[in-house]
Amino acid sequence: MPRHEVVSPIPGVFYRRPDPDSDPFATEGQNVGADDTVCLVEVMKSFHQVPAGAAGTVVEFLVENEDVVDAGQVVAIIDGAGDGG
Amino acid sequence: MRRLLVANRGEIAVRIIRAARDLGISTVAVHSTADAEAPHVRLADAAVEIGPPQATKSYLVVDAILEAARSSGADAVHPGYGFLSERAAFAAAVTDAGLTFVGPDAAVIEEMGDKVRARQVARAAGVPTVPGTEDGVDDVAAAVAAAADIGYPVMLKAAAGGGGRGIRVVADEAELRSGFPAASAEAASAFGDGRMYLERFVRRARHVEVQVLGDGDDVVHLFERECSLQRRRQKMVEEATAPGIDADVRAAMTDAAVRLSREVGYRSAGTVEFLVDDDADESSDQRFFFIEMNTRIQVEHPTTELVTGVDLVAEQLRIATGEPLRLRQDDVTARGSAVEFRICAEDPDRDFLPAPGKVGRVSLPGGPWVRVDTWLEPDSQVSPFYDSLLAKVVVWGEDRETALRRSRRALAEFAVDGVATTAGMFTELLDEPWLQAGDFHTGTLEGWLGRRRAAADQGGHGS
Structure with a gap:
């Protein structure tokens, strides 16, 4: 079963929710599409949506909400769907 | 006031520390772990680390700042702009801790921060607001x-x-x-x-704001600034005074700002923002409208300082100590023209993508009538955690044409290696006849940026 790594393209602060009062974009065990946003990274007060990048099931998030991430850091793992694995 | 804690970072922290030092007040910097090497930390007489890089865990933590004030023996707090500067609860917490807050009273911050309430205050002071319904209409x-x-x-x-x-x-x-x-x-x-x-709906609106200083009893204005050159509601270029404003509109608008500030017993530096309707008939009594009041020092305050010769931050500090205003309205004159360019770590050729990173060489403009407010120095780290403002290049001229010509020279001297900046784009902007003529409104810059991008895309395909 193909594992897909969701990578932050930029350094900044990692967020699981669109705003503090909303539900998370995605939770562990949830199915997502490739274009679905799974998190935000805030850089210099601007927010960048990070898409899943592959359709499948969210296996885990590797970063806590509001943690600092580097460019290129893996923030979540997606278990690729559709191959019966 | 003997020891001032500056609850901010970047260029404004540096600016405030300098004003305090000019007045013989010692200073305390606060900083996150990411800013340990920052110039505001080095410039201050003392520094206190207040938390990790994220602003929500450092510069926005009221208790951490109050604890820093206590441990460093500060007796006053200047909030700068952004961060906690317009949070009434912060002003109240500072005062409750027995410290002087450099800004208006918490109640005034709260009142002017509430849009509905601020409109009511404006109307009570006879200041025009944008005509509209107070309640929703459903048929x-x-x-x-x-x-x-x-x-x-x-x-x-x-x-x-x-x-x-x-x-x-x-x-x-x-x-x-x-x-x-x-x-x-x-x-x-x-x-x-x-x-x-x-x-x-105002089709051709200019954003013009009036600078005021109040001591709780008296209020004076220090003329206006033109701030229409915006992208996504962020100002990029500002000037003092505003070009193309009729003398009677200027007089009525500055007078309105003073009335509004008196109405709330304003004490400190503040800014009253107006929308000026360029399409309004000259005989109309609806040529400008109150939008909101900013109860803090503003990013673009140096333009006013250059045309009036008044150090606004020093006046804020004096007023906070309880001194009455030193200026009467007749003492305030505006001479010449000043323009500010906000140089940000953003790439104008990639839709203003933020550009954090390590800076190499830094070459800042200088020479006659060029002021640079910055925190940038060679080998600085431009952090992803805070806003992208690197430097404000502020240029004075005896008239607007001279100021713009000198701006071109100054911006050409600005160079940093390692991160993308908006400096080069401003030199292109200075070539625009509409800019030179002062013929623009709040939508003009975005239109220009759109055309600039389309031209670049076309050029890219053609090569």
Whole structure:
């Protein structure tokens, strides 16, 4: 079963929710599409949506909400769907 | 006031520390772990680390700042701009801790921070506000009646909405009658509330703001700044005073700002923002409208300092100690013209993508009548955690043409290696005849940026 790594393209602060009062974009065990946003990274007060990048099931998030991430850091793992694995 | 804690970072922290030092007040810097090497930390007499890089865990933590004030023996706090500067609860917490807050009273921050309340205060002071409905309207007949009072064109906004959704502009009664039901239905489905606010739509609006200083009893104005050159509501270039403003509009607007500030017993430096309607008839009494009041020092304050010769931050500090205003209105004169360019770590050729990173060489402009407010130095780290402002290049000239010509020279001297900046784009902007003529409004810069991008895309395909 193909594992897909969701990578932050930029350094900044990692967020699981669109705003503090909303539900998370995605939770562990949830199915997502490739274009679905799974998190935000805030850089210099601007927010960048990070898409899943592959359709499948969210296996885990590797970063806590509001943690600092580097460019290129893996923030979540997606278990690729559709191959019966 | 003997020891001032500066609850901020970046260029404004440096600016405030300098003003305090000029007055013989010692200073305390606070900083996150990411800013341990920052110039504001080095420049201050003492420094206290207040938390990790994220602003929500450091510069925005009230208790951490109060604890830093206590441990360092500070007796006053300057909030700068942004961060906690317009949070009434912070001002109150500082005062409750027995410290001097450099800014207006918490109650005034709260009052002016509430849009509805601020409009009421403006009207009480006889200051014009954008004509509009106070309550939501939910049927066509009521909308038509309201619009007749407001005057066309009218903007329809969902009463429960936000973020620009459901906003539409109607030119006349026929368009209102045909457009209202759909707009209301859209609002009902999006927000569960079909009521609409109606407000005068100003097609060619300038953003002009008046600088004031008050001591709680008296208020003076220090003329106005033109701040229409914005991208996504962020100002990029500002100037003092505003070009192309009629003398009678300037007089009425500065007078209105003083009346409004007196109405709330304003004490500190503040800014009253207005929208100026360029299309309004000269005989109209509706040529400018109050938008909001900013109860803090502003990013663009140096332009006012260069034309008036008044150190606004020093005056803020003096007022905070309880001194009465040193200026009478007749003492304040504006000479020449000053322009500020906000140089940010953003790439204008990639849709203003933030550009954090390590800086190499830094070459800052200088020479006659060029002021650079910055925190940048060689080998600085431009952090992803804070705003992208690297430097403010502020240029004075005996007239606007001279100031713009000198700006071109100054901006050409600006060079940093390692990160993308907006400096080069400003030199292109200075070539624009509409900019040189002062002929622009709040939509002009975005239009220009759109054309600039389209031209670059075309050039890219052609090569």
